[in-house]
Amino acid sequence: MAAPLILLEDEDILRHELADFLGQTGWIVDAVANLQTFRACYAPAHHRIAVIDLGLPDGDGMDLVRELRASGNPLGIVVLTARSAVPDRVMGLVEGADHYLPKTADLDEIDATLAALSRRLESSFPTKPVWLLEQAPRHLTPPGHPPIPLSQQDYLVLHAVMARQGGLVSRRDIVTALGEDFFAYDQRRLDTQIRRLRRKVEVATGMALPLNTARNAGYCFFASVTIRA
Structure with a gap:
């Protein structure tokens, strides 16, 4: 590749x-x-x-x-x-x-x-540390740290952005992944969800969640990823 x-x-x-x-x-x-x-x-x-x-x-x-x-x-x-x-x-x-x-x-x-x-x-380029996202049980495992339990909402948001590793994922795509109608959805809910995820990872590991924000556009998960069903 x-x-x-x-x-x-x-x-x-x-x-x-x-x-x-x-x-x-x-x-x-x-x-x-x-x-x-x-x-x-x-x-x-x-x-x-x-x-x-x-x-x-x-x-x-x-x-x-x-x-x-x-x-x-x-x-x-x-x-x-x-x-x-x-x-x-x-x-x-x-x-x-x-x-x-x-x-x-x-x-x-x-x-x-x-x-x-x-x-x-x-x-x-050095070997890249890998972030592991698992569906069953719902866990996010940062490199070098124990698994972090996730809610269903946490998992759906992370799956949407991590599946496009390094790519920009629109807010609309994330809202759709949550099973919501984009036009009826309160965008502040997504902002709150992202803040909670960042805080959860920081508290558990002392690390920042490797997620960049493109203002009014979406998010980009920039670390190496493995996703397991």
Whole structure:
């Protein structure tokens, strides 16, 4: 299986085309459309590669490239952009991109570039601790800690977000998983449920629940996961 990657591209058609193609070739793809959602969804412990457009609705992708490099996390970065002039390519590589490709690049070339980068990065990533979610009995087992008993509501919320490990799960999807009508559901109930889960894990383990919040959009569980029925 190819490495998990996060794709940042604001053009809807191109984003869906790239995500579908890369998914078919074996990549685990989380596709986002802007910097805000990228920052909410990006998980250093999960994502191995970031494919980043530069011209974005809420900022410049090069600022994100610099930010990611400054973090020190072992991340492969591929810039995929319409800015194809030589000075732009040189700046992109100098500022931290591993590869700099034009949007006119062939899909197979993009896939091959990502595969080569993934091979080079393979030894840079340590073995990831795994969070275990079990249905019977309903338990969440954080790495290195005893199981935490869960209510049915706890389990349904965690299953919804953990099943999309590293991916953004919408509030609507979570509400649906709870068996509720999204339009009739009081969103404050979900906020309270998430707060309770975070508190339950923190009290039991001293650890933070690895769950990022994308404001008004959803949640992203960014740690490695095993789910057992």
